Amino acid sequence: MDIRDLKMFLALARTLHFAKASRELHISASGLTRAIQRLEQELGVVLFERDRRSVKLTAEAYLVRDFANDVVDRWQLLQAGLQSDEVVRGALSLFCSVTASYSFLQALMQRFRAEYPQVELQLHTGDSAQALSRVSDELDALAIAALPEQLPDSMEFLPLGHSPLVCIGPTIDCPLRQALQRAEQINKYDWAQIPLILSETGLSRQRLEQWFHQRGIKPRVYAQVSGHEAMVSMVSLGCGIAVVPRVVVDNSPSSAHIEVLPVMTELEPFTIGLCALKRRLSNPLINAFWKVTESLSDQHERSLQRFDKRV
Numbered sequence: 253m254d255i256r257d258l259k260m261f262l263a264l265a266r267t268l269h270f271a272k273a274s275r276e277l278h279i280s281a282s283g284l285t286r287a288i289q290r291l292e293q294e295l296g297v298v299l300f301e302r303d304r305r306s307v308k309l310t311a312e313a314y315l316v317r318d319f320a321n322d323v324v325d326r327w328q329l330l331q332a333g334l335q336s337d338e339v340v341r342g343a344l345s346l347f348c349s350v351t352a353s354y355s356f357l358q359a360l361m362q363r364f365r366a367e368y369p370q371v372e373l374q375l376h377t378g379d380s381a382q383a384l385s386r387v388s389d390e391l392d393a394l395a396i397a398a399l400p401e402q403l404p405d406s407m408e409f410l411p412l413g414h415s416p417l418v419c420i421g422p423t424i425d426c427p428l429r430q431a432l433q434r435a436e437q438i439n440k441y442d443w444a445q446i447p448l449i450l451s452e453t454g455l456s457r458q459r460l461e462q463w464f465h466q467r468g469i470k471p472r473v474y475a476q477v478s479g480h481e482a483m484v485s486m487v488s489l490g491c492g493i494a495v496v497p498r499v500v501v502d503n504s505p506s507s508a509h510i511e512v513l514p515v516m517t518e519l520e521p522f523t524i525g526l527c528a529l530k531r532r533l534s535n536p537l538i539n540a541f542w543k544v545t546e547s548l549s550d551q552h553e554r555s556l557q558r559f560d561k562r563v
Contacts, residue, residue, distance in 0.1 A: 253294055255327055258320040260287040261299065265317050266345070266376075266391045268307045276374065291316070321390045325535050341370035344537040347387070348396035349380035350481055351500045356396055356412050356524065364544045371537060379479045381454030387527055393538050398455045398497075399523040408533060410526045410545055415499040417456060417519040418512045426490035432513065441515060447474030447492035449483050456480070459519050460495045484510060497522045 263273040264284065274281045292299050297312040309317070328342055348357065353375065361373060376392060383397035388404065396412070403409055421432045428447065435441045443464070448471045451457040464471055474492040477483050481504065483494040488506035495516060501507055526545050532538050 253291070254287075255323065257287045257291050258323055260284055261291055262317065262320050262324065264288065264300070264307070265309060265313065265320075268309075270307065317390065325532060328535055328537060339370055340368050340536050340540050342537050343372040343374055344394070344541060345374040345376060345392040346394045346396075346541075347376045347378065347383055347392040349383070349479065349500075350377050351497075351503050352380065352396040352524070353377055355499050355503055360545060360548055363548060364541055367544060368540050371540065379452075379454070381451060381457075381478075384527060387529060390529070390532075393532065393535070394526060394528050394541060396524065397527050399525060400455060401458070406529055406531070407527055408530045408542075410542065410549060411523055412525045412545070412549060413499075414521050414523055415497040416521045417459060417495055417516070418498050418501060419493060419495050419516040419519075420484065420487050420501060420510045421493045421513050422487055422490040423509055423511050424488070424490055428490050428492065432493070436514065443469050443471045445472060447472055449474055449486050449492040449494040450476045451480065451483065451496075452476045452478050455522065456495055456497065460516075463516060463519060495519065497524075499524070 260273070260277055260279075263277050264270065267273045267276065270281050270284055274284045277284065288299060295312070295316065297316075298310050299313040299316060301308040301310055331342075346357075357375075364371070364373070376386075378386075380396075380398065383395040384400065384404075384407070386392045387395045387397075387407065397409075399409055399411070422429050431442075431446065435446075450460070450473055475486065477486065480496040480500040483496055484500055484504045485506050486492065487494050488504075488509035493513065498512075499522075501510065501512070504510075526542070528538055528542065533542060
């Protein structure tokens with residue numbers, strides 16, 4: 253069994269797309285196909301269910317993925333131990349939302365690249381609600397995520413910052429805006445009539461559902477959307493209201509067309525940070541990124557403390 257074949261398998265298991273995986277690996281799609289076929293022949297099982305539209309992992313592939321992640325981690329540890337120059341090198345995958353990519357990663361990635369120029373950072377973006385599962389399923393080594401109500405025992409979390417949850421509405425002239433203005437004037441919102449845009453999954457949805465449940469309210473759900481960025485865009489178009497982290501609003505290109513509504517101020521803020529599996533922190537690549545993040549986090553905390561003292 254070739255370590256390169258295992259890495260190719262892991263890339264395909266993460267992307268579930270032959271073209272994307274082959275581009276990421278800088279090989280042809282036929283070369284990737286041959287690597288997967290070699291593994292399947294060696295193991296005597298089918299690893300992927302394929303048709304013209306999709307690629308799916310088989311039940312056996314999940315077992316192979318766990319094995320492959322462990323082998324690749326051990327291989328990187330061995331390489332690090334044998335390197336006489338002690339230079340950390342290799343590829344490291346990181347998952348985050350689009351907002352997190354320019355809100356929390358700019359300084360972090362700049363520092364990391366300066367200290368570890370031999371490491372290739374593979375950034376994957378998507379719905380922030382997927383972040384923890386991407387790490388727990390070992391699709392990515394690290395992720396920027398919101399701290400859940402209960403962090404799994406298998407995970408380590410390093411706080412980077414906080415963001416309030418805010419309820420937002422449109423500023424454009426539309427029926428929804430007019431209804432919200434009337435509600436503000438009498439300080440009464442008719443939640444059965446106001447269209448609500450919900451996140452498909454994730455912490456913001458959990459806290460919003462809890463807020464409605466505590467008040468015995470059944471809201472009118474207009475749409476369920478993947479990703480806070482898309483929710484902000486829909487609000488700016490007058491489709492409905494939504495609850496999102498303030499950091500998403502502040503960094504949205506649609507921010508000029510939305511406003512924060514004076515409701516739901518009781519919602520608990522997000523704690524945003526870096527997460528990884530505890531058992532993988534010994535991996536030299538993951539450990540290097542974690543240490544750089546700790547250093548920047550400590551510097552930021554000291555800066556805040558000095559500012560508080562001056563104030």
